[in-house]
Amino acid sequence: MGTAISLDVADDLPSETLHELAEDTFGWLREVDARFSTYRDDSEVCRVDRGELRAADASADLRAVLAACAGLWTATDGFFDAYATGRLDPSGYVKGWAVQVASDRLVAGGAPNHCVNAGGDVRVRGHDADGEPWRIGVRHPWDAAATCLVLTGTDIAVATSGVYERGHHVLDPRRGVPATGLRSVTVVGPDLGVADAYATAAVAMGAPGLAWLDRLPSPWQHAVVPPTS
Template identity: 50%
Template sequence: MGTVFSIDLRDPVTPAVHRALKDAVAWLHHVDEVFSTYRPDSAISRLGRGEPVPERYGAEVAEVFALCEEAARTTGGWFSHTPGGRLDPSGMVKGWAVERVSRLLDAAGAHNTCVNGGGDIQLRGEAAPGTPWRIGIAHPARPGELAAVVTGRDLAVATSGTAERGAHVLDPHTGRPATGLLSLTLTGRHLTRTDAYATAAFAMGAGARAWAEALDGHEALGVTPSGEIWRTPGFPVA
């Protein structure tokens, strides 16, 4: 899907965990086949051109589209899987795929893991016994510096912004790049929705802080175009 995925295990790699790792990698390649907008032969690219897709992909595509529609309702239309009129559910798919991998590993006995999909992260358990995970948030205007360090257990962390890919998030209401923030980091329990909500909140710009403060189970940190950093009261900084 045009990005890098990594898996950090802090448990012994038993035969069951090893099998789950292989299954996880296979699953991510499958998700790429179905949903990557970088592949002209993917199911989502074919749907975008109005072409039929294999029936075996139907249930997964329907699940993701339902999640996208739910996110659109929750965010008041600030999340869209058709930004700029182009079919692109990537803002939902990456978090959905990462969370699925995290659950797969947990079921196999790997209870302390960090699954990272292009900087959007599902944390499970601890980094070490008695030690929470620590995740650095890159400062979008100061290369090599951190805006904050997030710390926690069983936590999802998603960042939308300009640091890696420039102004790539579109305002779904105008179809133009969102420019009201340099970055927006959202934390929650489950990455599927946290990732989608982070994309929406970034598109909101100046309205993101008030919206995030009213969003149950999530906290936010934003960096404004002037470099000012704000965060909601419960944001889990170290």
């Protein structure tokens, strides 16, 4: 999925069970990568984009993701757009969604206390190995060795969209140019896929994205870091 992914299971389970849970988690994420990658010519996303596969004939997961992206396009007034680049690219939702599903599967598998971290998009449940709420550091957008915020919780999703690694890669879909108004946005809520999309949409909006985030109902929250100028 183009990023480092870590899994921390805090439940006191037999090592064999932990191994099985880890294999299931990473197997699922590899499956998502194969299906949704925009860099693999044989992925479902690329085949749909080229017109070789009808969306209606795609897998249930791809159909569900496309339906979610359509709903998010409406919810964000078009600023979350899976076609913003001119081709199908649901990546702004897929990574968070995949980790959210992985977390749900861990709970169903008997591991209600865990943290899954995919390149800074984090889903935590329950408590850490010391029985305490999880602490999640948000990377400082100008200093890779520092954090600018530490969040604490037992059942939260944290997604960050920023420009400090890939440059201004988020497009303003209305103007068709990179969005430059915000340095980074972190969104906190109950679902990592939605949080990921909301963070991407806010960066695409630029400064007006702050007011849009302010209007989100509870339990959604956000933190932003403005540009240097």
